[in-house]
Amino acid sequence: MAAVKIGIVGLGRLGKRHAENLKHKVSGAALVAACSVVKEELDWARENLGIEALYSNYDQMLEEADLDAVFLVTSSAVHAEQSIKALEKGLHVFTEKPMGVDVPECQKVERVVAEHPNQVFFVGFVRRFDPSYAYAKQLIDEGVIGEPFLVRSQTVDLDEYAEFQVKFVPTSGGIFLDCNVHDIDLARWYLGSEVKSVYAKGGSYVHQAFDSVHDADNTVVLTTFDDGKMAVISASRTAFHGHDTHTEITGSKGILKIGMTPAKNRVEVFDGHGARTHCVRDFFERFHEGFLAEAQEFVNCIRENRQPIVSAFDGTKATEVGFAMTDSFQQGKEVQLHS
Ligand code: NAI
Numbered sequence: 493m494a495a496v497k498i499g500i501v502g503l504g505r506l507g508k509r510h511a512e513n514l515k516h517k518v519s520g521a522a523l524v525a526a527c528s529v530v531k532e533e534l535d536w537a538r539e540n541l542g543i544e545a546l547y548s549n550y551d552q553m554l555e556e557a558d559l560d561a562v563f564l565v566t567s568s569a570v571h572a573e574q575s576i577k578a579l580e581k582g583l584h585v586f587t588e589k590p591m592g593v594d595v596p597e598c599q600k601v602e603r604v605v606a607e608h609p610n611q612v613f614f615v616g617f618v619r620r621f622d623p624s625y626a627y628a629k630q631l632i633d634e635g636v637i638g639e640p641f642l643v644r645s646q647t648v649d650l651d652e653y654a655e656f657q658v659k660f661v662p663t664s665g666g667i668f669l670d671c672n673v674h675d676i677d678l679a680r681w682y683l684g685s686e687v688k689s690v691y692a693k694g695g696s697y698v699h700q701a702f703d704s705v706h707d708a709d710n711t712v713v714l715t716t717f718d719d720g721k722m723a724v725i726s727a728s729r730t731a732f733h734g735h736d737t738h739t740e741i742t743g744s745k746g747i748l749k750i751g752m753t754p755a756k757n758r759v760e761v762f763d764g765h766g767a768r769t770h771c772v773r774d775f776f777e778r779f780h781e782g783f784l785a786e787a788q789e790f791v792n793c794i795r796e797n798r799q800p801i802v803s804a805f806d807g808t809k810a811t812e813v814g815f816a817m818t819d820s821f822q823q824g825k826e827v828q829l830h831s
Contacts, residue, residue, distance in 0.1 A: 496584075496794050499525035499545075499553055500563045501574060503533035506588065507565035509776055513787050514563065515541045520791045525557040550574060554581050561612070561794060563787075564588060567663040568670070572597040575613070579604045584612040586790045590673045591615050591807025593665040595815060598808035605804040612793045614786070614800045615807040617677045619737075621789060622782035625678065628741065628748045632682055638745030640682055643723040645675035648736035650773060654699045654709060654729045661705040668692065668711070668817035671727040673810040675739070676817075677802075679715065679723040680809060682741050687723075687813045689716045689828045692821035698730040706822060713817050725817075734771025735778050754778065 498521055500511050507528070514523040525545035526537040534546040547553035554562075554577060561584035564574050572592035578585045592598040605613045619625045632640055649657070649671070657664075664670040680686065694711030696702040702709050709730050715723040728736075736754045740747060755769040756777075772778045793800050812829065820827040 493520070493795055495520055495522035496791050497522050497524045497558060497560045498563050498791075499527060499557050499559045499561070500537075500565065501527040501550055501553070502565035502567070502588075503528040503530070503537055504565070506776070507533075508536065509780075509783060510563060510565050510787060511537065511541060513784050517784055518787045518791055520795055521787070525553055525559060527553045551577070554578065554583075559583055561585065561790075563790075568593050568665055569663045572601050575601050576604045579608050579611060579613065582608075582611065584614075584790075584794050586614045586616060586787070587807075588616045589618075589677075589807075590665060590669050590811050590814065591804065592811055593669060595808065595812050598804075598811045602804040602808055610797075612790065612799060613804055614790045614793065615802050615804065616786055617674060617802050617806065617810070618779050618782040618786055619674050619678055620681065620782075620802055621785040622779055623785075624750050625739070625782075628739075628750050629681065631748060632741065632743070636746060637741065637743030637748055640684075640741050640743040641721045642742040643675075643679040643682055643725075643739065644742075645678055645723065645739040646726040646728070646737065647671040647675055648728040648731045649775070650735060651698065651730045651732055653774075655701075657729050658699065658701045658705060658707075661702075661707050665814065666705075666707045666818055667694070667702075667709075667727050667729070668713070668821070669811065669814040672711075672713070672725050672817060673814050674737075675723075675725040675727075676715075676810045676813045677806060678739055679717075679725065680806070683717055683721045683723070685717040685719050685721050686809065687715055687816075687829055688718050689826055690714070690813065690816045690820050691826040692817045694821055702729075708821065711817075711821065713820070715813075735774050736771070737775070737778060751778075
């Protein structure tokens with residue numbers, strides 16, 4: 493079977509990593525084109541990946557390049573528009589999370605996806621493809637912890653990235669859409685239920701600069717679900733020990749804990765400072781297996797003519813709940829979800 497011809501769009505912090513995976517590690521993929529609005533990033537793609545078909549304009553890439561699929565790792569604000577354009581060109585689409593930064597544009601993506609049922613549409617909720625998170629889902633489905641009713645999940649980044657995050661807010665949608673969409677997606681996936689209400693609190697405890705962009709550096713959200721299940725979802729941009737994403741699921745017969753200590757590996761250091769483990773530093777170090785697995789699954793879905801486990805509906809729901817959390821935080825009150 494011919495390799496799937498892919499054009500990557502966005503070669504920033506994460507795009508470069510995805511591009512390297514698609515070029516060297518994903519079987520059945522041929523990375524044949526790249527697009528970025530940053531010239532140095534296109535130079536990087538030519539020099540490091542040997543890609544010749546380089547574009548600074550997305551529409552031009554869609555017109556001219558010989559592609560089966562696009563892989564969108566652009567700023568969050570353009571995911572929905574770029575997804576729609578590619579679907580309407582007859583291409584398969586992988587888009588990084590969030591699927592869109594407002595609900596109507598996500599619903600539009602959903603409609604266009606439904607109009608193109610033979611094309612694969614994939615939202616990059618990478619944690620579903622991390623071996624530990626996937627194993628936890630398998631255990632829940634096997635009934636190992638009985639009926640799950642409470643998820644506690646957090647996304648925590650190193651303080652050293654905070655300055656970058658402040659600049660990122662206008663295109664990322666803020667801490668709830670940028671960080672917590674992952675936790676929202678996991679809570680829905682594990683609990684098998686939809687969010688009914690959110691009550692978000694937070695503040696700029698370390699970096700006041702987040703106030704000026706109506707965002708926060710530390711947040712916590714009490715989330716209730718249609719059937720009375722619950723989630724406590726939190727985020728922080730001020731950790732000093734490492735990237736500390738972890739999740740706990742409580743059920744009627746047991747508890748699953750995923751990655752509670754963000755250990756770099758299994759080595760423990762016993763010395764004058766005590767007993768310690770070194771920590772993973774960033775999302776890529778923590779989730780590098782998941783990023784590779786999701787890209788491989790995208791290509792497999794195309795080659796096997798099937799849809800992935802994560803749908804455009806999941807993309808809309810995560811954005812809808814992330815938006816409600818942002819509203820709740822900014823208004824200082826509980827927000828109900830209506831749909
Ligand atoms: P970045 O700012 O480093 O890179 C953005 C890239 O998008 C740049 O290459 C820029 O040239 C390109 N771009 C922006 N607008 C464009 C346009 N109209 N046409 C063509 N190219 C355009 O951002 P970063 O950190 O790489 O994030 C990219 C996306 O990946 C974001 O949506 C972010 O939410 C997502 N992400 C997902 C993570 C995960 O855990 N799944 C982790 C980090 C980022």
